Structure formats: C-alpha cells, structure tokens
Amino acid sequence: MPALAAQPIVYDFVSPSTIVFGWGRRVEVGRLASRIARRAFVVCGSRTLEQSGLPQQFDNLLRQAGVEPIHVPRPASHEPEVSDVDNLTRWLIDRGATDSDCLIAVGGGSTIDLAKAAAALATNSAGVPPSGGSSDRLKPGLQPTSVREFLEGVGSGRTITRPPLPLIAIPTTAGTGSEATKNAVISSYDPPFKKSLRSDLMLPRVVLVDPELTVSVPPHITAWTGMDAITQLIESYVSCRSQPIPRTLAMQGLELAIPAVVEAVRDGSSRSARERMSHAALLSGLSLANSGLGLAHGVAAALGSCAKVPHGLACAVMLRVALRVNRSVCTESFASLAPAITNRTHASTDTAADAVVARIDELCHDLGIPRRLSELGVRPDQIPDLVAGSHGNSLSGNPREISDAELRETLEQMF
Ligand SMILES: [Zn+2]
Numbered sequence: 441m442p443a444l445a446a447q448p449i450v451y452d453f454v455s456p457s458t459i460v461f462g463w464g465r466r467v468e469v470g471r472l473a474s475r476i477a478r479r480a481f482v483v484c485g486s487r488t489l490e491q492s493g494l495p496q497q498f499d500n501l502l503r504q505a506g507v508e509p510i511h512v513p514r515p516a517s518h519e520p521e522v523s524d525v526d527n528l529t530r531w532l533i534d535r536g537a538t539d540s541d542c543l544i545a546v547g548g549g550s551t552i553d554l555a556k557a558a559a560a561l562a563t564n565s566a567g568v569p570p571s572g573g574s575s576d577r578l579k580p581g582l583q584p585t586s587v588r589e590f591l592e593g594v595g596s597g598r599t600i601t602r603p604p605l606p607l608i609a610i611p612t613t614a615g616t617g618s619e620a621t622k623n624a625v626i627s628s629y630d631p632p633f634k635k636s637l638r639s640d641l642m643l644p645r646v647v648l649v650d651p652e653l654t655v656s657v658p659p660h661i662t663a664w665t666g667m668d669a670i671t672q673l674i675e676s677y678v679s680c681r682s683q684p685i686p687r688t689l690a691m692q693g694l695e696l697a698i699p700a701v702v703e704a705v706r707d708g709s710s711r712s713a714r715e716r717m718s719h720a721a722l723l724s725g726l727s728l729a730n731s732g733l734g735l736a737h738g739v740a741a742a743l744g745s746c747a748k749v750p751h752g753l754a755c756a757v758m759l760r761v762a763l764r765v766n767r768s769v770c771t772e773s774f775a776s777l778a779p780a781i782t783n784r785t786h787a788s789t790d791t792a793a794d795a796v797v798a799r800i801d802e803l804c805h806d807l808g809i810p811r812r813l814s815e816l817g818v819r820p821d822q823i824p825d826l827v828a829g830s831h832g833n834s835l836s837g838n839p840r841e842i843s844d845a846e847l848r849e850t851l852e853q854m855f
Contacts, residue, residue, distance in 0.1 A: 617725020
C-alpha cells in the first residue's frame with residue numbers, strides 16, 4: 441500500500457449514531473432507549489445471561505425510563521438461519537412494531553445479526569403502507585417476504601430501501617464487531633450458503649458496549665471471538681478497499697488486542713483484558729464495515745455453511761494461511777502493521793512483514809488454534825464446495841485475486 445500522503449484522499453465513513461462504552465454501563469440502557477422508543481423488543485441470545493438476571497435488570501431499567509419492555513422468544517443458539525430471521529420478522533410485524541419502537545439485541549454476533557436482519561425485514565418485506573413513509577403502522581398478519589430474497593449472491597436482488605426498526609446493540613462477546621457493522625450474516629444448510637444482508641441503513645442506532653458482560657465467556661470462545669476481531673482488523677487494513685479512518689482504528693485495535701486476547705483467555709475476570717478486547721472488537725466492526733475483508737473471511741463463510749465450523753474458529757484457522765498467501769503483495773502494509781502486532785521495530789520492510797506473519801503464527805499456537813481442516817471435521821471431498829462457497833463480498837476485498845485453482849490447492853495443503 442503506498443503511503444497515504446502519496447494518494448488522493450477520498451472516502452465515505454459510516455458508523456452507528458451513538459456509541460456508549462464502559463465497564464458497568466449497561467445500566468444506561470433505559471436512558472438510551474427512552475430517547476428513541478416507547479416500546480423495546482428485547483432479544484436476549486444467551487441462556488447464561490438470561491439466568492444471570494440481566495433481562496430482569498433491563499426490564500426494571502427500561503420501565504423506570506418509561507419504555508415498555510417486550511421479550512422476544514429466545515432465539516436458537518446458532519448462527520442465524522433464513523427461517524430464524526423470517527420467524528422473528530413475522531413475530532415483530534404481528535405485534536405491530538413501528539419505528540417508534542426499538543429492538544434491543546443482547547448477545548454475541550449471532551444474536552445481533554438476527555436482530556439486525558429482522559429489524560430491516562420488518563420494514564422492508566411486508567406491510568408497506570400504500571402512502572409510503574416508514575412511520576406508518578405495519579400490518580399484522582401479513583406474510584413477510586423471506587430474507588433470502590434480499591441476500592447478496594443468492595437473493596432475487598431485493599434491497600433494503602426503508603430505514604429498519606431502530607436497534608440498540610449490546611454485545612456480550614468481544615469479536616464479531618457486529619454491533620458496528622451494516623450487514624447481517626445469514627446461513628442456510630440446504631442448499632448451503634452463508635451470505636450477507638447489507639445496507640448502510642442497517643447500522644445500529646445505538647451501540648452500548650459493557651465489557652463486564654463478557655466476563656462469563658469461556659476461554660475457548662474468548663480465543664475464537666478474539667481471533668475473529670484480530671482477523672477483521674488485519675483484513676480490513678490490507679483490503680483492496682482499505683480506507684484512511686479504518687486504517688487508523690485497526691492499528692489501535694491490534695496494538696490492544698494482540699496481548700489482551702491471551703490475557704483474557706488465561707484470566708477471564710481481568711477487567712483490563714476484557715476492556716481492551718471489547719474495544720478492539722468494536723474497532724474491528726467499524727473497520728470492516730467501511731473497508732471490507734479478505735481471503736480468511738471468504739473461506740470462513742464456506743467453512744460455516746459446508747461444515748458448520750464456528751465463525752471465529754474458522755477465521756482463526758484461515759488467518760495464518762491468508763497472511764502467507766497475501767505476503768508477496770502486502771510487504772508495505774504488513775510492515776506498517778508490524779509495530780502494533782510485534783511491539784518492536786524492524787531493520788527493513790521485508791523483515792517487518794515476515795515478523796507479522798510469524799507473530800500471528802505464534803499467537804495462534806499459544807491459543808491452541810488448529811492448523812488442519814481435518815481437525816475442524818472437514819473432509820477432503822468438501823473442497824469443491826468450499827471453493828465455490830468462498831466467493832462473495834469478503835473474498836472480493838482480498839488484496840490480490842485468488843483463482844479457484846489456487847484456492848483449491850491452498851485448501852488441499854491444509855489436510
Ligand atoms: Zn468475522
């Protein structure tokens with residue numbers, strides 16, 4: 441990547457309207473919701489959080505602020521599928537949800553993506569009033585158009601044109617950055633695909649990040665989600681659609697996350713490690729929403745839809761490979777990331793770029809990330825499906841083109 445000073449500076453940057461970050465700040469949910477809604481549909485994606493009494497605490501805080509809480513039936517604890525989004529959309533429409541209501545999504549990336557997609561479909565798929573205008577009441581009882589019609593690559597080309605129901609995103613893991621992105625990743629297993637519903641309109645209205653909510657995340661999920669954030673920070677930085685503001689954010693995110701992810705895995709109660717990881721994950725979401733991703737995320741989507749490999753684990757496994765595949769065209773960009781990733785200076789751009797690849801390798805080793813696709817339950821005969829399923833928005837951001845033959849060979853070497 442040429443130095444910024446040598447390039448014309450032209451960019452768009454989108455982000456949520458309000459970001460509230462801090463340990464214990466979940467108690468501000470009522471104040472934040474009362475600014476935008478009279479009723480709040482609360483989507484809580486975690487049984488652990490449900491058992492911790494958090495929904496009851498939110499109910500009290502919302503009522504005190506004059507907002508009526510309505511609990512959405514707890515979603516299935518998997519990455520959202522087409523039917524999950526369609527069911528929640530119908531549920532919201534049947535309750536007459538309008539833009540004077542809001543959704544509050546409390547959970548990991550899966551929960552936030554589910555809420556984000558249903559919030560968009562509830563105003564775009566059915567019940568569109570003849571007079572137009574998003575404030576008109578939607579019509580209960582209407583069958584919503586399936587989210588599948590709106591998905592990139594597999595849909596019928598329908599797009600999100602109306603503002604979704606306002607969304608307050610409250611992440612309980614530090615990884616996907618979904619709280620700050622404009623897409624929701626939706627899966628199907630028959631036929632298998634993992635594709636995005638995407639629109640600038642889908643950015644959450646409010647993001648409330650309370651790192652204390654991540655303290656109960658077990659070590660292996662902390663490792664996988666943390667590596668997802670690190671992959672997003674690196675891939676958005678080296679993407680062929682890379683942008684100036686996200687580049688700055690990615691540097692800070694990596695500097696914090698590289699040491700903090702190991703600390704958070706070792707000691708889940710470490711306030712400082714959890715804060716740094718939650719902040720880095722948020723920055724990774726802001727970065728990827730504006731700059732795109734690359735090879736690791738392209739293949740991770742296929743690993744998810746073809747072999748149900750959890751997203752963070754798939755990213756962690758593929759990051760090392762993506763760095764090697766891109767090394768030859770990324771000397772400058774890897775070298776500029778070296779101070780943040782390796783925490784030291786290097787004699788030349790080449791040694792700095794190599795040090796980045798080696799440091800990520802070491803980090804994956806320390807976190808016990810597998811190297812082989814067979815360790816993820818993937819079979820060699822799935823390679824053609826993996827190659828086909830890797831194409832999409834993420835892969836198109838990779839800093840160099842990867843042919844199907846090269847991708848097939850790369851995956852074969854992982855057995
Ligand atoms: Zn990701």
